[in-house]
Amino acid sequence: MELFSANDVSKTYASQQALTNVSISVEQGTIFGLLGPNGAGKTTLIRIINQITAPDSGSVYFEGRPLKSSDISQIGYLPEERGLYKKMKVGEQALYLGQLKGLSRHDAMKELKMWFEKFEITAWWDKKVMELSKGMQQKVQFICTVLHKPRLLIFDEPFSGFDPINAELITQEILRLKSEGATIIFSTHNMESVEQLCDHIALIDKSKKILDGPTTQIRENFKTNTFDISYRGALNIEDSYFVSKYKILSHEQNGHGNKLHVQNLHDGTSQQLIKDLVNQVEIISFNEVIPSMNEVFIKVVKQNS
């Protein structure tokens, strides 16, 4: 089921085109990666979802009907540029932000207690925000984003400022929220976490969407039919048959563990390659090389420029 979608959304600021006919569709209960270089238009799209700004043309749907202002309470947004009132106390501030999202004071208090205990930060309740470190502030901010149990969560660079331990804590929380049915739009430049978390991605560059699809399928689409093989034995790859079918990218022979990095130019499948190899050598490992999201990102964006 589709929770959120944008159809043909365009937005122009003064002289700059921020979004050009962008459409995305976010399935309920999935993590949707919104990728793109700096200044591509991601933040504009996120602001449109949050109704901070309105599109010049195109339409935006939530639960299959046009997005309306009361949907704000169903959305939680952790912006990339984020902060808190420095002189306000942590607890008071979290209560305030929860109430702004439509929670009653009582409910906000109950939820906050639960989260503060979970993150082991109850001692911070009466501290002023300025007394906390950057990472601590980010934790508080994360809680404020998810406090009102929104159905759609938007995280823009949620891991910035976190040490690896806390980044892992947040990752687990995001996965838990997903398992409980939340839908997440995730924007980041950290492609490893995209591979780890995102079910589906869309890549925006120069105000246009240039790539869209399930993460695994996209990586699949960008594979170049190359394989990593390690083997034992002597391999003859000089003969004309082999050369016509395969392109040797690298070949290491050092007696016990030989390695071959090869591209199948013929039909791209692993079957024929294995057949051609097993006649000559004993295969220890055989892996198809699937490009990382990082490689996909760089390739696509470079092509587009």
Place this chain on the structure above:
Amino acid sequence: MNKILLILKREYTTRVQKKSFIILTLLMPVIMAALMFLPAYFMSMNDEQQRTIAVYDGSSVFLGRLESSNLTAYKFIPKDEYIALKKDIKQSSYYALLVIEPNFLTTKTVQIASGSNIPWDLKSQIQNKIQSILEKDKMAEVVRQTAIPDLEKKIESTKTPIKLETIKVGSNGDSQKSSTEIGMILGYIFGFMIYMFIFLYGTMVMQGVMEEKQSRIVEVIISSVKPFQLMMGKIIGIALVGLTQFALWVVLGIAIFGFSKNFYPDHSRKQQIQNVMEQKQDVVMQDSSEPPTDKIQELISMTDSVNFPLIIGCFIFFFLGGYLLYSSMFAAVGSAIDAQEDAQQFMLPITLPIILSIMVMMSAIKNPEGSMAFWFSMIPFTSPIVMMSRIPFGVPAWQLILSMSLLVATFIGMVWVTARIYRTGILMYGKKPSWRELGKWLTYKS
């Protein structure tokens, strides 16, 4: 609406709880009272130094006639002692040396020499004494020459101090004792207070907007509320802080005023003040039918005739109107800039009309019915201050209503314009925008 209330509550409570707010609120009336009453108090304090003044009277007109009072003694000295004393008055036991030259009656000049600075009180006391002796002598001469019986008393009786009462006549013919002085004082105080409040709380709004922008909390908040709600919540919240402060000042002011009302008629103090006044005034004034203290009492009693409920009601209206008008502009400026240093360029067009208002106010309290006072009390950008300074003198109802309507219409228009700048400005980081860009922001779709 509910969200505006939440924002308003936060803006209000965080500011009212601040130490600086509490201190300023409590201290201000004390400082004001001190500024008003301390000079009066010091004036009433007696000069308690014992002084002996050596007098050399070359003209022999005053010999033995300068009567010593309980603090100041006059000792007449012969010429040789005068010559010796002239050289070292500082080392002698005398406080000062008063020299009346032999040709005094033609020069009408006396000299006083002292090692220290002679107080103004003493100087005028001596002057008065000499003057009255001369006058008495001349009078006696005239009486002797004309030989009219009781002439002295008759002349004395011609001296009649008069009092000018200003009466304010209402449209239905009823009249009320009014005081131009009180009007001026109140006009000045209230006009100045509006000026202060607009500046104080307007910049508070600007700082609040900048704080939210700089700390980047603004993006979090406007994903929950509309920028307009955030702006209005802040503006109204801070307005309530101002009204709270004003209410506390009124209460404290009434308390201090009530205290001072009891303070002046107190008999022993009244006597002291009278003493001081007499020393300063012409000795002849002693016979004046009205003791000077009554003037202070009269001034205080005249405040009874002032329509305080109207003034305070108008003050609240013009404070809110002026504040809303200006604070929405301050909010727009705060949203457009990233750092305090960039504020100057945009502040100037806001502060100019406020400063102009104060200048017009100074002349409006002197001529509250003049055309300048009239026009500037109609123009919404200057009306809060200028109209407020006119109100204690009484302003026709139609002028008041017209001025208020113009102000309301203008601030509604201004809030509409500034809200559009604000909602774009708070999300713009980096380069300081130009006026042209601010203009463009008005046309952006929200």
